Amino acid sequence: MLKERQLTELADIVGEDYFSSEEYMRKLYSQDIAALPGLVHDLLDTSVSAVAQPTTSEVVANLLQYCLKERIPVVPRGHGTSGYGGVLATKGGIVVEMTRMNEIYNIDRENMTVEVGAGIIWGKLIEELEDEGLTVAAYPSSAPSSTVGGWVAAGGTGIGSTKYGGIREQVVDLEVVLPDGQIIKTTKAGIGLFQGYKGLDYMYHPGTDKYQWGPSGHDKPGDDVTGLFVDSNGTLGIITKVKLKIIPLRTIQPMVASFRSRKLMIGALKDILEATRPFYLHFITNDFYRMLGEVDKAPETIGEWIVLSTYEGSDAEVAGEVEKFHHFVSRYGGTVESDEIANHEWAERFYPLRIKRLGPSLAPSEVYVPLEHLEEYLEHLDRHFKGEKYAVEGAIDDLGEVAALAWFLDDERRKISFLMGWYRSLDFIKLGLQHGGRAYSIGMWNAGHSLSFFGRKNYGLMERMKSQTDPKNRLNPGKVFPASLNLSIRFNLLILLVATIAVPVVLWFAGLLVPDLIMAYVPWLMLQDVMSVFIAMVIGLLIGVVVVEIANIVPITFLLAIGAHFMRLGRRIFKGSK
Numbered sequence: 001m002l003k004e005r006q007l008t009e010l011a012d013i014v015g016e017d018y019f020s021s022e023e024y025m026r027k028l029y030s031q032d033i034a035a036l037p038g039l040v041h042d043l044l045d046t047s048v049s050a051v052a053q054p055t056t057s058e059v060v061a062n063l064l065q066y067c068l069k070e071r072i073p074v075v076p077r078g079h080g081t082s083g084y085g086g087v088l089a090t091k092g093g094i095v096v097e098m099t100r101m102n103e104i105y106n107i108d109r110e111n112m113t114v115e116v117g118a119g120i121i122w123g124k125l126i127e128e129l130e131d132e133g134l135t136v137a138a139y140p141s142s143a144p145s146s147t148v149g150g151w152v153a154a155g156g157t158g159i160g161s162t163k164y165g166g167i168r169e170q171v172v173d174l175e176v177v178l179p180d181g182q183i184i185k186t187t188k189a190g191i192g193l194f195q196g197y198k199g200l201d202y203m204y205h206p207g208t209d210k211y212q213w214g215p216s217g218h219d220k221p222g223d224d225v226t227g228l229f230v231d232s233n234g235t236l237g238i239i240t241k242v243k244l245k246i247i248p249l250r251t252i253q254p255m256v257a258s259f260r261s262r263k264l265m266i267g268a269l270k271d272i273l274e275a276t277r278p279f280y281l282h283f284i285t286n287d288f289y290r291m292l293g294e295v296d297k298a299p300e301t302i303g304e305w306i307v308l309s310t311y312e313g314s315d316a317e318v319a320g321e322v323e324k325f326h327h328f329v330s331r332y333g334g335t336v337e338s339d340e341i342a343n344h345e346w347a348e349r350f351y352p353l354r355i356k357r358l359g360p361s362l363a364p365s366e367v368y369v370p371l372e373h374l375e376e377y378l379e380h381l382d383r384h385f386k387g388e389k390y391a392v393e394g395a396i397d398d399l400g401e402v403a404a405l406a407w408f409l410d411d412e413r414r415k416i417s418f419l420m421g422w423y424r425s426l427d428f429i430k431l432g433l434q435h436g437g438r439a440y441s442i443g444m445w446n447a448g449h450s451l452s453f454f455g456r457k458n459y460g461l462m463e464r465m466k467s468q469t470d471p472k473n474r475l476n477p478g479k480v481f482p483a484s485l486n487l488s489i490r491f492n493l494l495i496l497l498v499a500t501i502a503v504p505v506v507l508w509f510a511g512l513l514v515p516d517l518i519m520a521y522v523p524w525l526m527l528q529d530v531m532s533v534f535i536a537m538v539i540g541l542l543i544g545v546v547v548v549e550i551a552n553i554v555p556i557t558f559l560l561a562i563g564a565h566f567m568r569l570g571r572r573i574f575k576g577s578k
Helices: 004-014 023-028 057-070 122-131 148-154 262-275 286-294 315-331 339-350 352-358 371-384 415-420 423-434 447-454 456-469 489-513 515-521 530-551 556-575
Strands: 050-052 074-077 094-097 104-108 113-117 134-136 171-177 183-185 238-248 251-259 280-284 305-313 361-370 390-396 401-410
Touching (some): 004 050, 004 057, 057 074, 057 183, 113 148, 122 134, 148 238, 251 262, 251 315, 262 305, 262 315, 286 352, 305 315, 352 401, 361 423, 371 401, 401 423, 423 556, 447 556
Parallel strands (some): 050 094
Antiparallel strands (some): 134 238, 171 183, 171 238, 251 305, 280 305, 390 401
């Protein structure tokens, strides 16, 4: 926990109206949308001491510079709509929530870009642009509540990505506050950023020891490093402004087809993607369809394998694409459903979480899988998760990859079963990788895939920058760059207590089973009186101290890799499924 002095000084930097250390705020910002087993909070310090909501880039810079000096961990946050642990604290500290920086600064019709505050909600941005006859090329399925900066930091694909690519392809430029308080424009930063960057003149806001900022006038062009900050989960810096590509607002025509089997649906998906250019190509499995039916959100369709293909363009372009869509649906024995159903599915694109009512908890997982391997992957999931209730949906991007998303139904109130069931989120990704896929978003749980996700060269550059600007890993620790556990006080005490009791008990049993062996070689371990029991307890306590120290340096990624096997076994025992 932070000292009262630190809280006061942080409030002075941010402004009292935009800073809170109230208990309800700290609890609210110590989680994201995913329900987590209680054990997670004992293995990591997910509790935060305060929440700051800065209103300008300069305030963010002052805040980070102060936190660097005071060694306070900082967790950047949008609206926390991701379930990958990217906004969870692992070492305590404070949350910097960016939603107060939500303005549209400039709409550039000549270059077809828009510059916005990182905390603006996608839904609001889309509404404002539509009033101008414009729109963004792609946006996340969480658009009604997620922030622009949040999606940039988390990375991934969304609605519109089949035609225009993911968020990486939409970003033109970023304003980022580095961990030491320097503010940069990523298109002007240059590779010098990774080579002892301090003192170079591309920084256009130099910091001072008083945490006050003033423009320096420097604005030197260099190599574009924008891409290194996309997908970085706020570990390299806090994104404060985003410049995005925009496109003219044109006709959107959703089409829905249903199929009677997985094989037919996937065959149609491949041909539709090859012969047309959908704005958004999405599917849901029959299990997902049935779950939606249970919550009265599944329209009456002929088949239960549903494809939503949306086309965007001029009226003539859309009409031509729709004609091809009819042809390929017919080729695979599918049914083109009514406009009413198509409009319903298009309107529901933001609300897959409706099936949470069946849970009452949902555990999400997501992975990229090549479309050509989708059928084998889904079949493998059926075998692997036999007896589990889960739903799968997927959206195809411009590279022909499927962003496959699973929702596992569970009940977090059943603490042991829920903990053991957590392996499913990890295995969904693991199986995707086995079928030629790759991690979707890194966050915390996928940190072990960072090297393959970013590539050796880019990851090396990111590591170098991190070591120079944030050597103690204070900014969003545990994300992208694997970190160690941070056991809670009660968990440390539990280990010490168990060790203190376990050693005397083990020695007592050994004295019963092999007394001659102990007396011959280690007689001082024989429990004969109160003093010997006390010595054994002290030995146990010392062993516990060693275990605690070792446990606190175990990488989170190692624990996940090892723990998944035990959770899988435990789930079978507690749930009785194979």
